Amino acid sequence: MPSPRRIAIVLFNLGGPDAPAAVKPFLFNLFNDRNIIGLPQPMRWLVAKLISTRRAPVAAHVYAQMGGRSPILPNTQAQAAALHAALADTGEVRCFIAMRYWHPFTEDVARAVKDWEPTEIVLLPLYPQFSTTTTASSQRAWDETARKIGLGAPRRLICCYPDEPGFVAALADITRQALAACAGEAPGAEPAIIFSAHGLPKKIVDAGDPYVAQVEASVGAVARELGLASAQYRIAYQSRVGPLEWVGPATDATILAAARARRPIVVVPVAFVSEHSETLVELDIEYGKLAKANGAPAYVRAPTVSTHPAFVAGLARLVRAALNNEGAIQPGCTRAACTGHSQCALTRVGL
Structure with a gap:
């Protein structure tokens, strides 16, 4: 008898500091990403240290105007809840949130996904337009972590959806x-x-x-x-x-x-x-x-699309398409061709 289908949906987002003390380390993590600054180590570490130290006071003032923390995690949690509800007819689904530069970090989330024992994983960036600095960075961090911890469930990446x-x-x-x-x-x-x-x-x-x-x-x-x-x-x-x-x-x-x-x-x-x-x-x-x-x-x-019903419905369609292998010509990619390009973005940038 086949195992029941258990689908882990991992929402990729940037993340943001959750307290004033988190501003500087958040900035360091951002600028220490090789997809952001392409220098080899230890030069990248030194540059990230310098930039984060210089920019921390300015950034702290910005976050002080929002109560000392970024709202991006609770906003993303609301989107995850709305998407989970939209996929209620899809089977056993659980949404996870993996932030790139602050908690919950990719490695922690990947371990939680592994503990849940999914039969398949859909990686869903909350970046509609593909960039090497966002989607590619999150994908790389996920795949490196998955290999390290032995997370072997098949996964598909929704690389972009600019005109969904x-x-x-x-x-x-x-x-x-x-x-x-x-x-x-x-x-x-x-x-x-x-x-x-x-x-x-x-x-x-x-x-x-x-x-x-x-x-x-x-x-x-x-x-x-x-x-x-x-x-x-x-x-x-x-x-x-x-x-x-x-x-x-x-x-x-x-x-x-x-x-x-x-x-x-x-x-x-x-x-x-x-x-x-x-x-x-x-x-x-x-x-x-x-x-x-x-x-x-x-x-x-205008506000962001956030949990707008049409946007959430579109995300749900993308997940269903990924699960049905519709147009999946690249490993993990669900678009046959990225808008405006003859090849999938993942292939185009050498990923």
Whole structure:
């Protein structure tokens, strides 16, 4: 008699400090990741130590504005609970959360998954657009840990879903609501719609990372859903750090230009699926002040898709497709071709 099907779904996310004392070690873990800084050890360790020491006071101020901790873990827990409910008809399912740079760490979660003894594992990044700095990093950490602890259950990775219909529907809905709120604050004015994503150093994109192309695919799908012409919106990138050239245009510069033109502004986070410092502080507080100080008659920031029913339903569809091996041409990948590319992103970046 075959063993009952036990499905472990592992949600990958970035993580965030859960107390003021966690800010510096969180930053160190981030910059000590070879997918973020490609130097060999011990140089990477030294650079990570230097950057985390220098940036810790600034970051601590940011997190102080959110009560001293990141909300990303409770937000992700809510998403896991909603996904579990959406998969109630799939069999015995348990959702786990593996954060990349703070608790719960990948190794601890992998051991918990092994103890649960699943028959199969689905790795689900909460990064709709693939990047070597996010999904690839989380996948590498998981696979290295799984080998080390002897976690042998077959696993599939959902590498990306930039134009998944549920994700697009959720983004379109929150954009529509933000536009309505903006119209209430500045009736009759044509708003500047800015889709904002986390930036990347340009050299990473030039090396073949498909992230920017997939952000563009996400925004294009939302624009078609809403009937927006290309002149009605911009894609911009936020959170630049360091001296390297980053992809652009920058979100703050785009907001500044719209504010000086006296246009109301709607900002939509397109690559973040849960609230954290870059939405609650950078977009809401810092860029909100920038917009108002420079003449914007309204500034509205759409919420992240979070537990929007359409987004959760889309995640559930992705999990079911992975379990049914639909389009799985790469080991662990559930997309036959990543949007805008002739090959799966995992193959394209050499993973």
